[in-house]
Amino acid sequence: MKNTTTVEKKSDREVVVTRTFDAPARIVFEAWTKPELMKRWWVPKSMGMTLVSCEMDVRVGGTYRLVFGGGFEFFGRYTEVVPNSRIVWTNEEGGENSSITTVTFEEKAGKTLLVMAELYPSKEALDAAGGAADATHETFAQLDELLVELGAHA
C-alpha cells in the first residue's frame, strides 16, 4: 500500500508536505541529491512534461537548474546540506517572491519521514504562487474554455 502524503498550510506564508518512505534516510537522501535519480521522479509521468536537463551541485553555495520542455526553468542555490538529514535551497526564478524550501529526512526503524517546507517572504508571495488564487485560476481557465465552447455553439 502507498504511504500517505499530507499537505498543510502552516501559516499564511508556509506550506508543509509530509510523507514516509519505506527506505533508510541515506537512500531517500540520495534520490533527492543525484540528478539522474531526481529526474526519474520529480516530474510525474501523468504531467506529460519532460525534463530537458537537470543540473544539481548539491553542496552549500552550489546551484541547481532544471529545464523543462518548452523552456521553463527553475533555478536556485543550496544554502544548507547535511548528508542524510537536511537540504535547504532557494527558488530564485520567482524574483522577489522567491521561496525557500527545507527538506528534512528523519529515519525510524528503517523508514524515513520526509518533511518538506516551503516558506515564502509574504502572504502575497504565497498567494501569487498559487495559494488561494490558484483554484480561482483553474475555475476561470475552465470558465474560459466553457465560454469559448458556448460561443462556438451560439
Add this chain to the structure above:
Amino acid sequence: MNSFVSFQVEAGIRAGSNLPSCRFGKAISSHRASCALPSYWHILNRMVHYTNTRLDASFAALSDVTRRGVLEQLVRAEASITDLAAKFDMTLTGMKKHVDVLEYAGLVTTEKIGRVRTCKIGPRRLEEEMAWIEKCRQLWAARFDELDAVLEEMKRQEKLERRKKRK
C-alpha cells in the same frame, strides 16, 4: 525547482481578460509566474479533466455580465440589494434574482438587518483554498509514488552489491 511557471500566467491573463473582477484580477496581476507547486497544478488540471457539480453552479453564476459586475462591486465593499439595483440600473426584483444565483453558488452571502438585505463576498474562498491544498497533495503524492519505485530499485541494487561483496 518546485515550480512551473508560464502556464499559470498565461491562463491568468486569459482569465483576467474575461473577468474584470478585482478579487481575481489582483491575484492574477501580482503573478510573477514563478513560484512553486500550484502552477504545476494548472497543467495537471488541464490534462486531467474532471467534472464538479459545484463548479457548475459557479459557472452558471458567472456567466452573466451583471452578476460578474456585482461580484466585482462586493469585493470592494458590501452593499444592499437596493444599492446594487441602483448601481446596475435594475429593479429590486431583478437584482434580487441575480443575488440569489450568486448566493446559491456560494459566491455571495446575504444578511437581513431590519429591512435591508446586505450582500457580501461569500465563503467560496475557503473552499478554493481547500481545493488548492488537495491539488497540491495530489501532485506530491504522484511524485512520491514514483519516488517509491526509484527507492525500491535502489534498495534492490544495494542488496545485490552487498551479496557480491560477501562472495
